[in-house]
Amino acid sequence: xxxxxxxxxxxxxxxxxxxxxxxxxxxxxxxxxxxxxxxxxxxxxxxxxxxxxxxxxxxxxxxxxxxxxxxxxxxxxxxxxxxxxxxxxxxxxxxxxxxxxxxxxxxxxxxxxxxxxxxxxxxxxxxxxxxxxxxxxxxxxxxxxxxxxxxxxxxxxxxxxxxxxxxxxxxxxxxxxxxxxxxxxxxxxxxxxxxxxxxxxxxxxxxxxxxxxxxxxxxxxxxxxxxxxxxxxxxxxxxxxxxxxxxxxxxxxxxxxxxxxxxxxxxxxxxxxxxxxxxxxxxxxxxxxxxxxxxxxxxxxxxxxxxxxxxxxxxxxxxxxxxxxxxxxxxxxxxxxxxxxxxxxxxxxxxxxxxxxxxxxxxxxxxxxxxxxxxxxxxxxxxxxxxxxxxxxxxxxxxxxxxxxxxxxxx
Ligand code: GLC
Numbered sequence: 001x002x003x004x005x006x007x008x009x010x011x012x013x014x015x016x017x018x019x020x021x022x023x024x025x026x027x028x029x030x031x032x033x034x035x036x037x038x039x040x041x042x043x044x045x046x047x048x049x050x051x052x053x054x055x056x057x058x059x060x061x062x063x064x065x066x067x068x069x070x071x072x073x074x075x076x077x078x079x080x081x082x083x084x085x086x087x088x089x090x091x092x093x094x095x096x097x098x099x100x101x102x103x104x105x106x107x108x109x110x111x112x113x114x115x116x117x118x119x120x121x122x123x124x125x126x127x128x129x130x131x132x133x134x135x136x137x138x139x140x141x142x143x144x145x146x147x148x149x150x151x152x153x154x155x156x157x158x159x160x161x162x163x164x165x166x167x168x169x170x171x172x173x174x175x176x177x178x179x180x181x182x183x184x185x186x187x188x189x190x191x192x193x194x195x196x197x198x199x200x201x202x203x204x205x206x207x208x209x210x211x212x213x214x215x216x217x218x219x220x221x222x223x224x225x226x227x228x229x230x231x232x233x234x235x236x237x238x239x240x241x242x243x244x245x246x247x248x249x250x251x252x253x254x255x256x257x258x259x260x261x262x263x264x265x266x267x268x269x270x271x272x273x274x275x276x277x278x279x280x281x282x283x284x285x286x287x288x289x290x291x292x293x294x295x296x297x298x299x300x301x302x303x304x305x306x307x308x309x310x311x312x313x314x315x316x317x318x319x320x321x322x323x324x325x326x327x328x329x330x331x332x333x334x335x336x337x338x339x340x341x342x343x344x345x346x347x348x349x350x351x352x353x354x355x356x357x358x359x360x361x362x363x364x365x366x367x368x369x370x371x372x373x374x375x376x377x378x379x380x381x382x383x384x385x386x387x388x389x390x391x392x393x394x395x396x397x398x399x400x401x402x403x404x405x406x407x408x409x410x411x
Pocket of ligand 1: 027032036037038039153154155156
């Protein structure tokens with residue numbers, strides 16, 4: 001039988017890198033041998049189950065490469081010569097962002113360590129990071145924050161970005177990757193100014209904005225804990241403004257949808273992130289009931305035997321198979337495969353609204369996939385076969401699928 005705690009501890013330990021006195025965890029030693037932004041936030045959450053100091057170290061390393069304007073890259077290169085094959089144009093990190101889970105990761109770490117000195121030491125970096133997002137990524141000035149490259153969502157080639165990339169629902173992975181690479185160039189030529197890059201690509205993503213409001217609320221709680229009342233109010237207001245804007249502009253027919261391009265056209269993809277706003281409490285109880293019963297529990301779309309697919313099998317973009325082209329890291333599949341971060345998010349979203357049985361089923365399905373296939377990057381929704389990177393850390397989040405896990409400090 002799988003000893004989950006032991007297996008996760010071994011995986012995190014095996015994937016730990018030490019450079020001077022810095023320590024971080026790589027998502028997969030073979031496919032992703034660098035430090036990645038949101039992965040590190042999840043690693044800190046996982047480490048907090050074993051070793052609060054190691055969780056602190058993970059986040060300390062993450063903010064160490066912060067730029068003066070508050071930006072933190074989605075990939076951080078610690079060893080000389082590590083630059084993937086992309087010319088980002090800036091030293092040590094990529095030029096893109098990733099989902100802003102930092103405040104929540106800090107809070108979860110602090111919840112275990114209770115080390116107020118550490119909290120006070122890392123807070124300025126977090127404050128600078130969220131200020132950067134609020135300042136740089138609201139190009140329409142509507143309190144909705146946008147992405148200049150699909151990779152910034154952490155769901156690299158999800159079909160919700162197809163329209164903005166000018167691609168049809170079915171296209172080959174090579175074409176997709178080429179467009180994303182062209183955007184790296186555009187961003188560099190725009191000197192990393194999102195207003196300029198948004199002429200090439202712009203998506204106000206439901207998932208990104210949900211992670212943001214959820215984390216701004218947590219950041220407000222952190223600021224309050226440290227006695228920074230003015231900051232606490234500022235973060236709370238920013239969260240409220242975005243929640244209001246999401247409701248006004250993204251809420252269509254009972255669910256939240258992403259907006260594509262500077263014209264903010266609603267995206268029609270039937271994707272898993274319609275469930276993500278449950279995590280931040282953005283649906284009313286009756287909307288949540290309707291969403292879960294009509295969409296999540298639909299056996300043809302989301303309630304599949306092995307878990308919840310990232311895209312519904314009935315959507316024209318659904319492509320769950322592993323592409324045959326290129327290296328594994330070049331075509332992460334967010335077009336149907338089951339990934340553990342969405343499972344973790346949906347688990348906690350369901351719990352927040354009292355869907356305990358359904359949440360436990362997602363947890364059980366997640367653990368079953370790991371027991372049968374090991375810690376893989378993602379899993380085929382119809383066969384349960386593990387795909388993509390091996391020794392991939394996200395399955396470690398199953399130890400954090402527990403009824404007692406708080407989604408925010410005020411819970
Ligand atoms: C893939 C995922 C991305 C993750 C990275 C490292 O590119 O799509 O979200 O951060 O792998 O694990």
